[in-house]
């Protein structure tokens with residue numbers, strides 16, 4: 396199993412619950428705005444603490460309320476590509492990538508810096524600042540920063556949201572390569588049915604609470 400999830404979260408007045416297990420590959424969380432997709436990614440990353448339940452990734456419990464397990468985000472080794480990318484605006488592309496790279500202890504790095512540049516096609520962007528990048532370029536840098544942190548699994552929140560239509564195919568192909576060539580378990584959020592049909596080996600519907 397890649398992700399074994401059975402948790403309840405509280406977000407403001409809203410209670411959200413999720414229960415599913417996934418195999419390898421890319422699992423899509425699919426549902427309307429406000430249904431609780433990002434909240435679940437945040438809980439898997441360790442940024443939101445569930446009120447109860449457990450989250451296991453590739454056999455390792457990262458949260459288990461009953462067993463009092465709650466690993467810190469950096470102990471979970473997750474690569475998170477945020478919906479709004481969150482590149483550091485004051486750092487160059489190189490600086491952003493190096494930030495991811497430095498997060499990983501040496502023995503947990505499985506992707507060389509040069510290989511990441513080649514894989515993502517971003518070598519020519521190293522000295523650019525994030526504000527000067529197109530949506531697709533910024534997305535590739537955000538994926539690079541996540542991969543360079545030596546993750547055991549990836550969380551991707553609407554990675555096509557800030558990419559214009561002309562470039563979507565390019566990023567979709569890149570995500571397929573991440574899925575197939577790096578064999579990392581991926582939890583992927585989208586509300587675009589065609590996108591999840593193309594990418595996902597499993598689709599988990601997330602419905603609004605109540």
Ligand SMILES: Nc1ncnc2c1ncn2[C@@H]1O[C@H](COP(=O)(O)OP(=O)(O)OP(=O)(O)O)[C@@H](O)[C@H]1O
Pocket residue numbers: 406407408409426427428429430431432433434435586
């Ligand atoms: N920090 C917060 N405080 C209070 N309520 C929150 C908070 N974050 C999210 N919520 C609420 O929790 C619910 C789930 O939000 P979440 O962002 O997880 O949904 P989503 O499915 O990812 O939506 P979208 O597709 O619009 O990103 C919503 O009702 C939202 O208003």
